[in-house]
Amino acid sequence: MPFVKNIAITANKTPPIEFGVLYMVGNGGNGRLGTGNTTSRSSPVQVGDEFSHVSITAGHTMAIKTDGTLWAWGWNESGQLGLSDTTDRSSPVQIGSDTDWSYVSAGNRFTLATKTDGTLWAWGLNGNGQLGLGDTTNRSSPVQVGAENAWYGPIMTTNAASSFAIKNWNGEYGELWAWGWNPYGNLGTNNTTSRSSPVQVGADSTWERIGGRTFFMTATKVVISTDPFDYGTVIGREIYSWGWNLFGQLGQGDTTDRSSPVQVGFDTDWAMVASSQNHTLALKTDGSLYAWGDNFYGQFGNGGTTSTSSPVLVSGASFYWTWAGGNGHSFGSDGASLYAWGINSFGALGLGDTTNRSSPVQVGSFTQLSVPSEFFQQGPIYLGDGYAAFILKED
Numbered sequence: 001m002p003f004v005k006n007i008a009i010t011a012n013k014t015p016p017i018e019f020g021v022l023y024m025v026g027n028g029g030n031g032r033l034g035t036g037n038t039t040s041r042s043s044p045v046q047v048g049d050e051f052s053h054v055s056i057t058a059g060h061t062m063a064i065k066t067d068g069t070l071w072a073w074g075w076n077e078s079g080q081l082g083l084s085d086t087t088d089r090s091s092p093v094q095i096g097s098d099t100d101w102s103y104v105s106a107g108n109r110f111t112l113a114t115k116t117d118g119t120l121w122a123w124g125l126n127g128n129g130q131l132g133l134g135d136t137t138n139r140s141s142p143v144q145v146g147a148e149n150a151w152y153g154p155i156m157t158t159n160a161a162s163s164f165a166i167k168n169w170n171g172e173y174g175e176l177w178a179w180g181w182n183p184y185g186n187l188g189t190n191n192t193t194s195r196s197s198p199v200q201v202g203a204d205s206t207w208e209r210i211g212g213r214t215f216f217m218t219a220t221k222v223v224i225s226t227d228p229f230d231y232g233t234v235i236g237r238e239i240y241s242w243g244w245n246l247f248g249q250l251g252q253g254d255t256t257d258r259s260s261p262v263q264v265g266f267d268t269d270w271a272m273v274a275s276s277q278n279h280t281l282a283l284k285t286d287g288s289l290y291a292w293g294d295n296f297y298g299q300f301g302n303g304g305t306t307s308t309s310s311p312v313l314v315s316g317a318s319f320y321w322t323w324a325g326g327n328g329h330s331f332g333s334d335g336a337s338l339y340a341w342g343i344n345s346f347g348a349l350g351l352g353d354t355t356n357r358s359s360p361v362q363v364g365s366f367t368q369l370s371v372p373s374e375f376f377q378q379g380p381i382y383l384g385d386g387y388a389a390f391i392l393k394e395d
Contacts, residue, residue: 022051022063026348026387030059031090032074033387038090042347042354044364044390048092051391055106056384057213058159062106062113063092068099070113078109079140080124086140095142106384107157112165113142118149120165128161129196130180136196145198156210156217159277159385162186164210164217165198172234173222175200176207184215185259186243192259202261208237211275213325216243216250218275218282219261223268236268239282247278248309249293255309265311276324276383281332282311283322289314289332297328298358299342305358325383331363331390333381338363338390346386366392 023044024033031038034047054063059075071092072081079086082095104113110124110131121142122131129136132145145151153166153174162180166173177198178187185192188201201207208220223236240261241250248255251264264282273282279293279300290311291300298305302314320335328343339360340349347354350363382389 020051020392021049022047022054022389022391024061024387024389025350027346027385028387030075030088032056032059032061032384034061034073034090034092036091040346042350043352044350044366047389053103054382054389054391055104055157056382056387056389057106057157058108058385060106060109060111061384061389062104062111064101064104068101068116070095070098070101070104072111075109078125078138080106080109080111082111082123082140082142084141102152103155105155105157107163108159108161110157110161110163112145112155112157112163114151114155114165118152120145120148120151120155122163125161128181128194130157130161130163132163132179132196132198134197154209156212158186158213158215158217160186160214164212166207166210167198167200168205173206173208175205176210176219177201184244184257186212186215186217188217188242188259188261190260209272211273211280211324212243213275214244214277216241216245216275218250218264218273218280220270220273237270238268239264239270239273241280245309247294247307249275249278249280251280251292251309251311253310272322274322274324276329277327277385279324279328279330281314281322281324281330283319287318287320289319289322294328297343297356299324299328299330301330301332301341301358301360303359321381323381323383325388326385329383329388331381331383331388332360338366338381348383348386348388350388366390 025044028038028040050066061074063071073089076088100116102116113121123139153169156164168174179195179198182194211218218241221238222234225233225235242258242261245257269285271283282290292311295307319332321333323331330342332339341357
């Protein structure tokens, strides 16, 4: 794989947006692949085109098209598709007729989304207040969260009934807010109290991106220059983690839970971070890939299965983007080709079989991955439990 340089300080900028064809692979249960049936696939299958963003999780899929319309399919037990019912769908169905949706995040039986006017919307399961509506009542269609229109930044939902969003986003960074279930301090609010309305995490306003799928979270915070010659310029990036830490997935060198964000090491040359159920992947500015947490399925990609509670270099990796998801899926891209490793349940790695891999293996012959979505939240790859989605550039 070719060496990719100098990606960190440009990674936080809003990139040019290209849209493309959506492919999905893996577990087809409840129609989550959008292929019109519930058949699982071990090789990628095309679902549609003109998609700008997709989000998947434990069984339902949400997507935004280039015209700003919002689409849903898959599992719908708690109304998480936003279609005013609880019927599963095996093909994409449009939610309402609005054309101003900007970002969407699918959690475990619930969904968050933002509109171009900065409003935040939620629907689905709400037993732990994860919708942020001040109660625990489920909703089967989109409901606005509060009355503010300051939600222009990245949003993130988890499989553990918690939600995160960056508020007062200036195009590069903003404040971190959280709500929902908080048994391990995973909201980052320095306690284990659950919240049914958004609460700010600390007082910092330099949060950039959020990652995490269960009871632990990772996030990047930008380093801003105080030099008079480039004052206010983003000159670096730090990684923070908090919450559940049974497998050392926080990268703190131990297995102690944290209830507020703690920096991972002292480095400021990180480019991005991504987390699954039990492991974390992170890229540095020189394209080198690091991993920590659980490595039972070879999800580090270093050819072994030894776990670690501190960041370790994944030998020979040189990526432009990386992703971690499900209970041990890992993907990476050198800017063109796509690579996969880790657990391969339901064929979610897209390699035509269900064999686990402990080293990166190229997925097909794809060489036209799309650029990231508007907020560089995950790039063109979206990972759920036993399935994956990715977007290719249109010809």
